[in-house]
Amino acid sequence: MKAIELLEASPVIAAVKDDGGLKRCFDSECQVVFILYGNICNISSIVKQIKEHGKHAIVHADLAQGLSSREIAVDFIKQNTYADGIISTKPLLVKRAVELGLVGVQRTFIIDSLAMSTTKKQIDTFHPDLVEIMPGVMPKVLKEIRAYTDIPIIAGGLISDKKDIMAAFSAGADAISTTKEELWFM
DSSP states (O other), X not given: OOHHHHHHHOXXXXXEOSHHHHHHHTTXXXXXXXXXXOBTTTHHXXXXXXXXXXXXXXXXXXXXXXXXXXXXXXXXXXXXXXXXXXXESOHHXXXXXXXXXXXXXXXXEOOSHHHHHXXXXXXXXXXXXXEEEESSOOHHHHHHHHHXXXXXXXXXXXXXXXXXXXXXXXXXXXXXXXXXGGGGGO
């Protein structure tokens, strides 16, 4: 499945940060799950549970304890789990994921104009499948990134209610990711 098809199937992405959230996301209609926790010993089991529930699993490679910040971590995820992709703030990890046939999500924090410029350069250089913009409650920033690229955009971080979701979509986001469990059931 192509990256944009994942977002079309699941415009609200369940971002799980613990086992409780993992179990709760199984009851939601969210078809994409961002795994924001785990370690080298249990990440395969977490991914397996998500896949058994017919959902797509995307591992946040930076947050899985015991994985390095080098491309070999992506190889480990590919070879030892059934994950559909990875999220990372490290462009080389995202590039490696795309090379291996995984969905590569570039997570970026836009905190100032320098971060905006760096994000644009990373998009041009590394060609991620998806870009996650954080925080996701900045419509002006989302509009600027949307105007800059046709790569699908995910708004994440500080999304707290339906108004935030609608504002992100109106600004050009293709999906939102949230750990706020009640938003998984809208």
